[in-house]
Amino acid sequence: MSASKIQNADNQASVLSGSMALAVVLGGALLLLLPHIFRKNLVDKDGNPIPPGPLLRYAFLRRYPERALHAWSKKYGPLFSLWMGNQLFVVISDARVARELYVAHGAIFSSRKNYFMKNQVILRGRGITASQYGEKWRQHRRIALRPMTPKAMQAYGHVLDYEARIMIRTLLNETRHVGLPINPTHYVRRYIFNNMLMLAFGTRTDTTADPLIERTLALATEFMGLTDFIEPLQKIPSYERYRGNRLHDNFIKVYGAMILRVKARMDAGEDVPNCLVKTLLDTKEEESLDWEDMCMLAATFTIGGVHSTSSIIHWFLALIPSYPEIQARAHEELDRVIGQERWPTAEDAQSLPYLRAIIKEVQRLHPPFWVPTPHYSTEDFVYNGMYIPKDTVVILDCYTLHHNEERYPDPFTFNPDRYLGDNSSCADSANLPDAMQRDHWTYGAGRRICPGIAPAEQMLWLAISRLLWSFTIRETPGEPISLKEYNGLFGRTPLPYRVELTPRHENLSSIVAGEKEITIKF
Numbered sequence: 346m347s348a349s350k351i352q353n354a355d356n357q358a359s360v361l362s363g364s365m366a367l368a369v370v371l372g373g374a375l376l377l378l379l380p381h382i383f384r385k386n387l388v389d390k391d392g393n394p395i396p397p398g399p400l401l402r403y404a405f406l407r408r409y410p411e412r413a414l415h416a417w418s419k420k421y422g423p424l425f426s427l428w429m430g431n432q433l434f435v436v437i438s439d440a441r442v443a444r445e446l447y448v449a450h451g452a453i454f455s456s457r458k459n460y461f462m463k464n465q466v467i468l469r470g471r472g473i474t475a476s477q478y479g480e481k482w483r484q485h486r487r488i489a490l491r492p493m494t495p496k497a498m499q500a501y502g503h504v505l506d507y508e509a510r511i512m513i514r515t516l517l518n519e520t521r522h523v524g525l526p527i528n529p530t531h532y533v534r535r536y537i538f539n540n541m542l543m544l545a546f547g548t549r550t551d552t553t554a555d556p557l558i559e560r561t562l563a564l565a566t567e568f569m570g571l572t573d574f575i576e577p578l579q580k581i582p583s584y585e586r587y588r589g590n591r592l593h594d595n596f597i598k599v600y601g602a603m604i605l606r607v608k609a610r611m612d613a614g615e616d617v618p619n620c621l622v623k624t625l626l627d628t629k630e631e632e633s634l635d636w637e638d639m640c641m642l643a644a645t646f647t648i649g650g651v652h653s654t655s656s657i658i659h660w661f662l663a664l665i666p667s668y669p670e671i672q673a674r675a676h677e678e679l680d681r682v683i684g685q686e687r688w689p690t691a692e693d694a695q696s697l698p699y700l701r702a703i704i705k706e707v708q709r710l711h712p713p714f715w716v717p718t719p720h721y722s723t724e725d726f727v728y729n730g731m732y733i734p735k736d737t738v739v740i741l742d743c744y745t746l747h748h749n750e751e752r753y754p755d756p757f758t759f760n761p762d763r764y765l766g767d768n769s770s771c772a773d774s775a776n777l778p779d780a781m782q783r784d785h786w787t788y789g790a791g792r793r794i795c796p797g798i799a800p801a802e803q804m805l806w807l808a809i810s811r812l813l814w815s816f817t818i819r820e821t822p823g824e825p826i827s828l829k830e831y832n833g834l835f836g837r838t839p840l841p842y843r844v845e846l847t848p849r850h851e852n853l854s855s856i857v858a859g860e861k862e863i864t865i866k867f
């Protein structure tokens with residue numbers, strides 16, 4: 346063999362050994378990566394496997410996560426599992442399974458994962474919503490529920506009534522003075538925000554331009570937007586971590602200042618209405634509450650109520666112009682039962698079944714969250730031969746639950762008729778023994794079910810019944826409202842829109858006139 350041939354053969358051999366080494370390295374890397382790419386199928390000591398689910402692991406679910414969950418539920422059934430990184434998720438898409446796990450076995454499925462961002466950095470284990478199941482959560486929830494008992498809510502009746510009047514009056518004035526059409530966002534948010542301020546702090550804002558509204562809503566939006574990121578990065582300083590710490594400090598600063606103002610009013614002998622903060626100040630020694638407990642409770646209570654409740658009113662206003670025949674039926678019921686001389690009050694709810702059905706149907710088709718706050722399991726459990734290990738995140742797939750054809754025939758159609766004959770409140774409906782009879786799952790389920798259902802239902806009733814009594818609500822010509830798109834990954838509000846509000850009664854101005862806006866100075 347000539348010297349040059351030998352040289353070529355050597356070259357080829359080294360190229361070959363180079364590519365083999367590369368293949369070995371890549372193969373090794375792939376082997377190491379496989380467990381991070383594909384699901385792990387765990388089994389318990391009796392051989393029960395975890396619920397079936399997709400083959401791959403996911404870092405996160407993109408926009409419209411409900412669509413992916415719905416598709417998977419069709420493929421894998423009403424209880425499936427999903428790996429998000431190294432965390433096992435179990436997804437419930439059926440009413441009976443939801444009741445079995447969340448209600449019948451609530452002692453196992455009522456905790457929260459100790460998420461880094463929301464729980465550890467921002468709320469520091471406080472504020473009910475992110476607290477793990479246990480004594481502190483139980484104690485804080487019991488305290489927060491005090492201003493929302495049926496008796497306490499009766500005492501608030503006139504407050505909610507008053508705020509609904511102010512909302513309609515402001516809308517009427519704006520449509521008159523500024524001209525049509527109108528973006529309802531500010532008005533609806535302020536209505537709910539004032540109610541929440543009364544419930545939490547015994548105070549209100551007297552103008553839509555009050556900077557307090559923007560400030561606290563911005564904090565709430567930031568809270569909802571900040572989520573966890575990859576675990577090793579959580580240990581090192583990062584911008585996200587800085588934002589979480591800053592939000593914690595801002596909660597203390599803003600809500601702490603508001604608590605101190607209530608205290609100053611109480612110290613000055615002012616008759617502060619019953620509210621969460623008054624309860625906290627009165628019982629802080631007896632309940633051993635520290636300053637962070639108080640600030641975080643006030644913050645999450647306010648945040649919990651504002652976005653969720655106002656989002657449903659937004660969806661109602663976005664939706665109703667597309668259904669003139671449904672709006673006409675609601676107007677007919679209002680004219681027949683209430684008439685023109687007065688407008689609906691809280692006491693009229695039982696006499697207006699079609700209106701109540703509309704509100705339930707809006708909540709079914711457009712809840713503020715398709716995936717309510719996840720629960721976390723604290724013991725191993727076997728359901729129907731499927732193993733749910735301790736430390737599993739459990740989520741309620743409300744999109745699939747709310748589009749179940751057996752429970753809601755023709756589920757994608759907005760059809761309030763399906764709720765005619767359902768006289769129960771959402772709170773009572775959640776306690777029905779047959780989960781398939783429950784109206785909807787918008788408020789979650791089990792021991793962590795939303796504690797604010799009673800005020801939320803009353804706020805929704807007063808707002809929606811009075812909007813319908815007062816106005817004909819139409820889409821603005823040339824500005825179609827999207828009912829498919831929405832803002833937010835976890836919370837859902839419609840994209841910004843404007844509607845035309847045409848007063849239905851000559852005496853509307855005199856009905857909403859009268860009382861001056863109350864100013865309560867902090």
Ligand code: HEM
Pocket residue numbers: 473474475486489544645646647649650651653654657712713714717718719720787788789790791792793794795796797798800801
């Ligand atoms: C229409 C309005 C509302 C909706 C749709 C709603 C929905 C929810 C949902 C789905 C949960 C999670 C339930 C679960 O973990 O299973 C929740 C929890 C919570 N909500 Fe609401 N909510 C609303 C209004 C309110 C109001 C008005 C308040 C306060 C007065 C409030 C305070 C809370 C609190 C403190 C929690 C945490 C409960 C816990 O973890 O134990 N919510 N809400």
